[in-house]
Amino acid sequence: MDLHELSGGCHCGNIRFKLTLTGTLAQRHPRACDCDFCRKHGASYISDPQGTLRIDVADESLLQKYKQGSGIADFLICKACGVLVGVSYQEEGRVYATVNSKAIDAGPQFAQETPVSPKLLATSKKLERWQENWFHDVVLKVNRSVAD
């Protein structure tokens, strides 16, 4: 099986992530969410339920977990440089997450973006879709502020 290791993060380096994706990158369509928030960030999302994701936050005080829309998921944003790196959501102790393809370090050529409209889905359908599409194997490591 094709396995690709990619890395990414915010602009200032406070949030870094590593992900593995299965299959052919050129056949993966980043999902461009059409909600106002994602549209304004120009975000489009890449995830793989068969892959892995590890997010390292160097300084917790510079991590913004922004809730919008249905308020179930946390948009992970760096307070220092403003980059939206991804979205996570927790259920029964399990973390599901997806990353903003624009925050992946330059290199991979993905397929064309596909527009998606999760805002039109009922909450239960939305959760179903996230559980189907997002990374299941997620480590979110948040380091305490140096000042603490």
Ligand SMILES: [Zn+2]
């Ligand atoms: Zn940053």
